[in-house]
Amino acid sequence: MKYIIALIGLLVVFGLAFIASSDRKNIKYRPVVIMVVIQIVLAFLLLNTNVGLFLIKGISNGFGKLLEYAAEGVNFVFGGLANDGAFPFFTNVLLPIVFISALIGILQFTKVLPFIIKYIGLILSKINGMGKLESYNAVASAILGQSEVFISVKKQLGHLPKNRLYTLCASAMSTVSMSIVGAYMTMIEPKYVVTAIVLNLFGGFIISSIINPYTVTAEEDILEVQEEEKQTFFEMLGEYILDGFKVAIIVAAMLIGFVAIIGAVNNIFDMIFGISFQGILGYVFAPFAFIMGVPFKEAVSAGSIMATKLVSNEFVAMMDLGKQAKEFSPRTLGIVSVFLVSFANFSSIGIIAGAVKGLHEKQGNVVARFGLKLLFGATLVSVLTAIIVGIVLN
Template identity: 75%
Template sequence: MKFIIGIIGLAIVAGLALLGSNDRKSVKIKPIIIMVVLQFIFGFILLNTEIGNILVGGVANGFGALLKCASEGVNFVFGGMVNKGVTSVFFINVLMPIVFISALIGILQYCKILPFIIKYVGLALSKVNGMGQLESYNGIASAILGQSEVFISVKKQLGLLPKNRLYTLCASAMSTVSASVVGSYMLLIKPRYVVTALILNLFGGFIIASIINPYTVKPEDDILEVEEKEKQSFFEMLGEYIMDGFKVAITVGAMLIGFVSIIALINAIFKGICGISFQDILGYIFSPFAFFMGVPFNEAVKAGGIMAIKLVSNEFVAMTTLAQGNLGLSYRATAIVSVFLVSFANFSSIGIIAGAVKGLNEKQGNVAARFGLKLLYGATLVSVLTATIVGLIV
């Protein structure tokens, strides 16, 4: 039965993507089929095989070791505030390690290791997805550098891009997550779901963009020029990345305080007036999507509520709610919802991406702002596609 529901779910995703397509007749079927097959292959390996367990275990242990190193710095600054009693301080234990991970990314950038990986993995990916080298580079770079920083690296070409290519770049940035926050995600949900979502979303971003925004890149336009920052000393670079990581941690913390408090207030108001919380109402609205993603019918409302929280606030708020463990979701429902949460697809990301592009090129920033809702629509479909495929696998 789950296979029938899953296939219907895939058909719904394809139909919704076609509904928002700029040019349905130009959609390239072959690359899309290849990427969907690759999603199933990678998903099955990561979730259902011993090799997958080893790979995920290796990644999880690697991030675990990094977080242990990060805790040394955090403990030095915050001392007895960490894990005092039985209560974990979310800001200190989950968000502060972002500072260290950001610094590590800066070091790998400075040593030219990340640029090499991003460039050549992107080049290989462009042979599969039927898109240009720039789009493929951007997809990989977004998953490492983040949804705002990635545009700095393509600054030279940003002003020359037509709006269809700009959409793909922005959609990739919203469909993935930054490597600096991956370790924090792994403290809230199982690492296997984080790793699976990262890989499946990479392909999913190109699949949905290929349907919503199909186009062909001419060979003479398929040139990749990566912007290099003005040469800095090692410690100038390190200080910059450390501060960038701290800004991310502070921003996420502020967003969490605001959104969690607002949701609590709205829930209280709705319960007082209607006898049902706002989160439950959202759960009913999103429950059909949860069901066709593969969530069991009796858990669809709870799962839909978590999905809705992620969309209207951010993934950290939703992951924190899921991690509390009081929803009683089954293994299958938890797996599906977890992978859905691993992306930047939410309303606040529209402003972040438009602002990042506008800071580099005002005209293109205005273009990005105009198709903001369509960006969110496509990025959300990427998350639904990934979750539906996982629903067919687990």
């Protein structure tokens, strides 16, 4: 039965992408089919084999160690503020981002990350049928972040047509930055975080290939990566540490605002209609939860969490998932978890458009105009990833 539901889910996702397509006649179906098969194989390997579980355990343990190191710095500054047994979200989940950001800066400075990003991108470009720039950008987005990645390709931003710009932005919104992966792993199971990151990489290309098909000529397929300004090691380190702290503060501010607003709106709806706003959204998103493989009896609750992620952000939704975890089956927890691991929400439209506009005003306006279509595509990527995981989960 789950395979029939998954097939229906795939047809719905591809059908919605096809309806939104800007050029249906030029959709390249062969790369799409190949990448869906790759997604299924990777999901199976990561979640259902000893090799995959060993790999995920290694990654999880690695981030666990990094969070332990980060805790030493956090405790030095904020130690004693929390009561024994308490779990302050800001110090335990958000502040470790500062250390992870510093580590990314070191790997950037030593040219390790640029090497990895460039050559993984080149390999991907052979599979997805798109340009080298698009493939580089997808990998770089998963490491550098949805706004920072555009700095590395700013030389080419002004020369990109609308269709290629859409793919770059869709990749940025469909992935998550490495600096906050550790934070996610404290809130949901690490195996689902790793699986979602890998599958979303291909999912972004799949959905973009349908919504926004195009062919890149050999003359256009040039990858020019902007080198960072030459800095001393400690200049670079200070910059990345401050950037990490800014991210932590921004996420904290967004959480304060969104959690408070959702609480207020829920209360108002509950008083007027006898049901919370999230409850209403749960019914709206329940069909999508069902085609992702969530059992029917859990679809409304899962849909509510999915909607929370869309209208607020993934952190708020992960907090809600943690509160309701005991009410869900392991299968539902896995499917909803992978859905939440992306930047596909309304606030990301402004973040991405603002990042591009800061580098090229005209192109930033272009991004703002296709913002809703961008969010639509990125959300379909999350649904697709969840469907694929639903296929391999028992």
